[in-house]
Amino acid sequence: MKNYVEQLRKEHGLNQDELAKILRVSRQTISSIENGKYNPSLELAFAISDFFQKTIEEIFVYERGTKK
Amino acid sequence: MKNYVEQLRKEHGLNQDELAKILRVSRQTISSIENGKYNPSLELAFAISDFFQKTIEEIFVYERGTKK
DNA sequence: AGAATATGTAAAGGAAACTTGACAAAACAC
């Protein structure tokens, strides 16, 4: 599953640390998500979605069936 | 965060075991999600969303800021 | 160049999601 978190973050003029603080997660969590190391929890996906005012589907691209 | 998984499952005439098999998770996972014991991963949320042909936002209701 | 800022990554640990196996209780037959 890919995502547009890095792109959206930069559009908002934020660095990883600033976004992390806004979302109340660690900077490493943001980095890991941006680099596809793992997917966020549904909770965090909603928080990201909420902050960027986009739907989850606009930010996270699920590839049906492909297991990751 | 609440969800409409049980309602959608019943509308589709499925029991927990059948839905679990379709989504390739255990029946306990379906039960736990329906009863709010924990939230699904983003991956599983997408699989559910995909199967029921609804957006994640239509199935899972996020309460902003409330931490759970 | 050097200094400051931003990002990648690794280790070790905790918390949440998910597993299998089992059993009890509830719901639905007949």
Added chain:
DNA sequence: GTGTTTTGTCAAGTTTCCTTTACATATTCT
């Protein structure tokens, strides 16, 4: 009612998400 199906739940274990701390590499700015 008894029997069958469905659901709730518990225990114990694995995997994934997320943490803190730390350091290395990049990027940016004088």
